[in-house]
Amino acid sequence: MAWAEKLKLKKGLVRALTEAGFNGPTEIQQKTLSRIAGGQDIIAIGPNGCGKTTTYIMGALSRFTYAADGVTRVLILVPDREAVEAVIERFNQLNTNKSIRLVGLYPAPGTEAQMDDMAEGADIVVATPDRARAIYLKLGLNLNTVELLVIDDADLIVKQGLQLPVNELAASIQKGQHLVFTEVMHDKLDRMISTFMRQPATIEVEEIGEPAFDTIDQLLYHVPNFGTKLNLLRLFMQDEELFTKTIVFVNTRPTAEKLYKTLQNRNNNIVAIFSPWFFEWTGFSSVEDFMADETVRTLIVVNEDVGELPLQDVPFLLHFELPADVETYVTRVKSDAHKPDAETMALTFVTDLELNGVRKIEQATGHKIQVGDLPEDLVIEKERKKLSEEEKEAKTQTEEPERGAAFHEKKAKNSKNYNYSSGEKAKMTKKKKYG
Known part of the structure; x- marks a missing residue:
């Protein structure tokens, strides 16, 4: 199914998706993108490779209709530095609005360089929860302007024990949409997100594929x-x-x-x-x-x-x-x-x-x-x-x-x-x- 047949996306984004090899929406994208556009809180559960990251990147990029102004409107929380860099790379692959400025925040010696980076303006911030909290407490990250909070690989964030910074950041965002993407849902994860999710739609896909061989x-x-x-x-x-x-x-x-x-x-x-x-x-x-x-x-x-x-x-x-x-x-x-x-x-x-x-x-x-x-x-x-x-x-x-x-x-x-x-x-x- 082609993008234009099902989803209302900007022509530049559709062209970037096609050039990147994404010829049509995956199941999770078909079920979530219209809800994201409508402003609903979402819990999306699906296996690795089902298109979760591309889903929220499309949702985030669709928010910037005109030239960006360097004010943080999207905050994306991921488990570690490698994930920060991977998400930014995917953004750069799909983003056709070159006025959008992305900043990555992750644990590194000192915070001065990242504080300086934020001071120059950041429309989208991709960060680990602990470093985002540290920059926020130093007044380097303004959460009052955030319209979209994304928590990716939420199960891995819980596994690393980072629930507290996630909850503190979410509580400091006055008004905004919340998107949670995870491979699995369990009690510990539910306890972390239940404090800030507002009547979320839960969408789950299973893409296991055909059995590769018999098992005991x-x-x-x-x-x-x-x-x-x-x-x-x-x-x-x-x-x-x-x-x-x-x-x-x-x-x-x-x-x-x-x-x-x-x-x-x-x-x-x-x-x-x-x-x-x-x-x-x-x-x-x-x-x-x-x-x-x-x-x-x-x-x-x-x-x-x-x-x-x-x-x-x-x-x-x-x-x-x-x-x-x-x-x-x-x-x-x-x-x-x-x-x-x-x-x-x-x-x-x-x-x-x-x-x-x-x-x-x-x-x-x-x-x-x-x-x-x-x-x-x-x-x-x-x-x-x-x-x-x-x-x-x-x-x-x-x-x-x-x-x-x-x-x-x-x-x-x-x-x-x-x-x-x-x-x-x-x-x-x-x-x-x-x-």
Whole structure:
């Protein structure tokens, strides 16, 4: 579909889009550009490569009908310096109004050069949240004139813990339109943007594509935090009949040590480390030795310490953490990497901050990963937060907590709507032949 058939864009912008190789709008552009032109707040959710960046660039450029005046009307927040430079490069590729001045703000030694850059005038500012806040506090960025606030890769901004500067900047913009672009939506992100979004339209597209190859069965368990992951792992490993042999993948040695000590204490020496770094620990130097040992059911593997492993006969591959390299995960779940009659299943534990990694895996494989219901008896760990001085003072003035009060709580949605021991276990009884 050509641009002119669906969207009312300036001829110069359409020409620049065509010259850049964008011959027509993507799905997310068809669904959002008219709403952006209408001034509505938008939450746009889509995978990498679906056209999110080009979408808000078109929306921003369309605001400048005449010569720009050097007053900041558009503020775009992105996660890091590389993203700042990439967005500015795309602007330069599509912008035909040469009076528009763009300025990039990102962490660098000192702020003087960027302050000077802003003093010369900036129509569009592309910045990391922390540096934009720093320049704003030094009176180098006037937010009173901002008409459009864009938060790109919002899930990565949350992952970096930059919610506070985002909220402070958004609160300082008196009137304006807000656009949020992200690969995934989750509770932490919703808490960040809910304070300033005004009746937003949520638009989601999924462009996974055709399956590139077959995979083994996969289940995804979405939990709130590391502590709940640990509780879920303990719960699964208590089922000796089902989880006869399991390889647990983690990203770092400290995490491997924590899991090893926890499972060993709870499960009576049924856990081992792959190529252990302490001689007193139970360990194996090969997957074959682990599979041959009838006394050990769980092998912990650190992703960074290994290459490709022979996993053909292992009943369960459990990713406690997603590997940094998507291809590492993909290689493990390809069905042709396993024996034709093997019944291997991949289980993956993720928190909100790891969901974008899941989306990248789904794009790479062409398969959506089925989400598993959490067991009814799983203990959900509460988030531990640092208290402000005022909160600490208020806390000391309240009643003493009841002795023996539990720190844990059950997840509300798990109230009798799922039973792992009957439901999920029934699905996977075929695994018992590995006992």
